[in-house]
Amino acid sequence: MQQKINMLGFKISHLKKVFVENGFSELDAKKVFPWIHKKLAKNFDEMSDVSLATREKLKEKFSLSRGKCVTLLSSKDGTKKALLEFSDGNRIETVFIPDEKRNTICVSSQVGCAMGCKFCHTGTQGFVRNLTSSEIMAQVIFWKDQFPISNIVFMGMGEPLLNSENLFESLSILLDKKTHNFSRNKITVSTCGIIEDQLHELAKFGVKLAVSLHAPNDEIRSSLMPINRKYNIEKILEATKKYRDESNTEKITFEYLLLNNVNDSAENAKQLIKILRNFPAKVNLIVYNDWPDSIFKGTRREDANSFSMNLIKHGLRAVIRKSRGDDIFAACGQLKSAEKNQQKRD
Ligand code: SF4
Incomplete structure (x- = not known):
């Protein structure tokens, strides 16, 4: 048939x-x-x-298939994580994060991921395939059916800019004034640093950009993120500046996972200040959420505070992002479609 x-x-x-x-x-x-x-x-x-x-x-x-919801987990903080299965049996995770002022959903763009970032649970799974634009929209519609959604972040499984055709088709639908009508300021696309033509194309949509930086120098970044050997920090900052001008967006966000004894020393803060000093950007500090078998640990709360204060004192805009849904492995870097992961933490 x-x-x-x-x-x-x-x-x-x-x-x-x-x-x-x-x-x-x-x-x-x-x-x-x-x-x-x-x-x-x-x-x-x-x-x-x-x-x-x-x-x-x-x-x-x-x-009009939306896939099948295999499991739906709820965190004690209100975050929900759904495992959706598509017609070929592949599964992805998508997360709903309610807040006082907004309801955000985190959307996946690929099954697995080829980027192999060392701290990321999805990265350990390898790349399976790109999601179609229908499978991306299925995640949005799945949540919109249950809750009013104000913000969308493409920060789930996969590197969105490596599935740019389907990402762009989905963005066109989401920004359509007669239907979903999301403002471009309410959509954020996160990249680990794929800075070729895709970033230039993305700028035409004018959506917000979040760059996964996670290190203050190339040595540490290359040890955490293999992509840094191709697109190093200097190249990323250059491309990001260009994106800001082309897309006419406000400040770019840099995501920085705080990993205990890896990238969280006072010296590391100093290096970060140096590379971002003249850059109108916001730094989102995220204390790492470990997962089973993870080789990293998150920075201790007091060390995270002093890292953050250090950046602020030197004129950077930095916030420690609240971790959400970590009791159901829904927090940053914890998504993985393996079934063993679909249990609650004790
Ligand atoms: S952090 Fe993002 S880009 Fe890196 S392996 Fe995980 S999903 Fe892929």
């Missing part, structure tokens, strides 16, 4: 094209699009302004 085409991941211009190629009209696409992305229809029968005959024909060729 011919596989049905999943419609969730087509921006409106693309949907019109696919409809025409399959014997439907552009007008049909215009009617169906808001049903998918505004009313979050689960099936074609809900699309009451589309004729019955067209709905029946749509069912034959297309699907």
Whole structure:
């Protein structure tokens, strides 16, 4: 049997094209699009302004599959983590993080990841495949069906800029004024430093950028993140400045995991101040959450505070980000689709 085409991941211009190629009209696409992305229809029968005959024909060729939620874990801090399984059996994790002022979701872009960052649970799994734009949108729709969502961060499994085509298609849908209508300031794409054409293309969407820096010099960064041998800190800072100008975004965020005795000394703070001094950026300090078999430990709270104070004293904007959902392994760097990971911590 011919596989049905999943419609969730087509921006409106693309949907019109696919409809025409399959014997439907552009007008049909215009009617169906808001049903998918505004009313979050689960099936074609809900699309009451589309004729019955067209709905029946749509069912034959297309699907609105959101994947299957295999497990849904809730943290005591309100964070939730879902394991979604797609039609080929591959699984990814996506996280919901409620806060006083906002509800943020963390979205995955790949099954596994090829980047092999030493501190990252996803990195240990290796790369399996890119997610389609429908699978990326399935995560957003999964959460939007349950909660009002104000912010989206592409910080889940995978390196989003290595799946740029599907990332960009999803961003077009999310920024569509007639449906999801997210502001570009409410979407953040995180990269470990893939700075070629993809970053230039991303700038056209004007979304916020978070760069995973995690080290104050190339020696430490290369030992933690193999990608640094290709795109070192100097290259990243240069590309990031260019992104800021091209995208007209406010400050760029640098993510910095605090790893005990690896990158958290007073000397390391001094080095970080030196490289970021003239850079209008915010530094998000994240105390590392270890996972089973992890070779790293998180910096102690008082050391994290003094690292942060050191940066602030020298004019950098730095915050220690609250860790969320670590009792369900939903915190940064802890996502992994292996089943053994789908238990709660004692
Ligand atoms: S930190 Fe990000 S880029 Fe690095 S291995 Fe993990 S998912 Fe991949």
